[in-house]
Amino acid sequence: MVRSMTGFGRGVTTTDDYQLTVEVRSVNHRFLEIQTKFPKEWLEIELLAKKLLSQFVIRGKLDVVVNLKINEQSVSNVQINWPLIDAYKNAKEQLENVLPLKEKWSMQEIFSIENAIIYEKKEISIEELKSAMEHALTEAANNLVQMREREGQQLASVLLQYKNDLEEQIHLIRKFSPNAVSKYREKLINRMKEIVDSNLIDERILAEVAIYADRVDISEELDRLESHFQQLTETLNEDTSIGRKLDFLMQECLREINTIGSKNQSSDASFAVVQAKTILEKMREQIQNIE
Missing domain, CATH: 1.20.140 (Butyryl-CoA Dehydrogenase, subunit A; domain 3)
Known part of the structure; x- marks a missing residue:
């Protein structure tokens, strides 16, 4: 079957804690060249992705983009950034020594401070990420191949x-x-x-x-x-x-x-x-x- 070297494929893995999206774009090239845009700590997953794609595609230049979105519901703990709050408190006290400010702090004011509240999210193991990547990338590769065949x-x-x-x-x-x-x-x-x-x-x-x-x-x-x-x-x-x-x-x-x-x-x-x-x-x- 004749296949073009131009195409696009998208695959998604969704769980209760996160959504992993993989997009693959391809154009013509003399050989197979795969370029990935993964986080630097995902080296093992990047190697897995290249090996998997080489089973679907023989020639072409492929660009692979991945996006990991953590669900807010997956937050496991909330911590207060005390060093930041103390620094903010000291700055406000210094300002009160110069200006007659007597307003009390409100919870709204505290929560509006950027990074004042630290949301600790569930950690995803490398094995779980590899499994999610394999599923999403396989779906993306199949969609890519179908488009190239059309x-x-x-x-x-x-x-x-x-x-x-x-x-x-x-x-x-x-x-x-x-x-x-x-x-x-x-x-x-x-x-x-x-x-x-x-x-x-x-x-x-x-x-x-x-x-x-x-x-x-x-x-x-x-x-x-x-x-x-x-x-x-x-x-x-x-x-x-x-x-x-x-x-x-x-x-x-x-x-x-x-x-x-x-x-x-x-x-x-x-x-x-x-x-x-x-x-x-x-x-x-x-x-x-x-x-």
């Missing part, structure tokens, strides 16, 4: 249409290329009539035309192109990473087209060669995004 099917349809367009141009090249030999023969006859005895024309023309026909013969290149087109269709149905193979096929097709262009002497076929190159370039651009 995009891949669209790419396959585009490539098959381009292949049909390319085959039409190759048909025109095959149709018009023999005209070059006929035109060369006619031109040669007219030229030789001017300078050679007519009794010798036929024999010399046959030899010259035979040499020319061999030099401009593109039948082998056309046959190899037909073979490449067949391989392209078969490759699009393979259930593996096919991007590199398709890119190689495009290089081979372009090489054959360039050889045809250098041999071709027909103006009609030349136009078809230019069109074929244009189509091949569009195909190569699409293939750059296939896994």
Whole structure:
């Protein structure tokens, strides 16, 4: 199945104490490159995430972002930040020595002091985090793969249409290329009539035309192109990473087209060669995004 290298996947693990969200974005890349944005103390979990993703994706540049949200209900203890409260009290007393402030402290005033109250939350073990990460990341990876497969099917349809367009141009090249030999023969006859005895024309023309026909013969290149087109269709149905193979096929097709262009002497076929190159370039651009 054809897979694009562009996609997005999201996975969530929710418990009574926290919600772990993982998002994975991918773009095209020659190899598999995984970049993570995890807390530095999550090194073990980061290694687990990269290993798990490599089981789902073969090529592409992946950015992995994780967000851990602790539920307020999971608070296990509340502590007063006495050093901060004492510092605030001393500052207020110093201010009262200068200004006539006699208002008493209110609970609202105390609670409004930033970090005056310390909420101790339940600690999540590394093993629990690893399990939560595996669940969320698996969900995200599956969603990512599904999106890449949907995009891949669209790419396959585009490539098959381009292949049909390319085959039409190759048909025109095959149709018009023999005209070059006929035109060369006619031109040669007219030229030789001017300078050679007519009794010798036929024999010399046959030899010259035979040499020319061999030099401009593109039948082998056309046959190899037909073979490449067949391989392209078969490759699009393979259930593996096919991007590199398709890119190689495009290089081979372009090489054959360039050889045809250098041999071709027909103006009609030349136009078809230019069109074929244009189509091949569009195909190569699409293939750059296939896994």
